[in-house]
Amino acid sequence: FFFKQKTAYEIVDCDWSSDVCSSDLVVSVGFTHQARVKDYGWKVLVDAGSAGLSYDGDPTAAFAVIDVDAAANTIVAEIHRAEYDNDAVSEQLIARGLPGDAYRAATVRTGKLVR
Numbered sequence: 001f002f003f004k005q006k007t008a009y010e011i012v013d014c015d016w017s018s019d020v021c022s023s024d025l026v027v028s029v030g031f032t033h034q035a036r037v038k039d040y041g042w043k044v045l046v047d048a049g050s051a052g053l054s055y056d057g058d059p060t061a062a063f064a065v066i067d068v069d070a071a072a073n074t075i076v077a078e079i080h081r082a083e084y085d086n087d088a089v090s091e092q093l094i095a096r097g098l099p100g101d102a103y104r105a106a107t108v109r110t111g112k113l114v115r
Contacts, residue, residue: 026066026075033113035062035079046077052089052108059086059111 028046034056035049049062056062060081067076086108093105106114 026068026077028064028066035064035081037064037077037079044075044077049079052084052086053104054111055107055113057111059109060084 025042026044026046028048030048032047033050033054034047035054035058036045036047036056038045038047046064046066048064049056051061051063054060054062058081060083063080063082065078065080068074069076090105090108093101093108103114
């Protein structure tokens with residue numbers, strides 16, 4: 001997932017503690033569990049995905065990096081992945097034993113939503 005060279009007309013200050021952050025050309029969202037960068041032509045959607053409960057088929061942790069270069073008038077958005085011990089997390093979920101933990105554990109292991 002890589003997007004490069006979108007013109008950065010005006011980037012507004014965002015409250016990054018919010019679920020959605022928007023500027024003239026970039027919308028940053030979270031809590032969808034599916035990492036992606038999508039260029040709609042008039043705006044770029046950057047979805048950081050999930051740092052531990054991915055639904056996109058990749059069980060690694062996902063995060064987004066958005067680089068705004070005002071001098072060059074460009075935006076570069078990338079999704080990065082980081083490995084973690086998802087087997088250990090899965091085992092801890094199963095040991096916790098709350099309703100639905102077996103499904104959450106399978107989702108952590110596979111990176112796919114299991115119900």
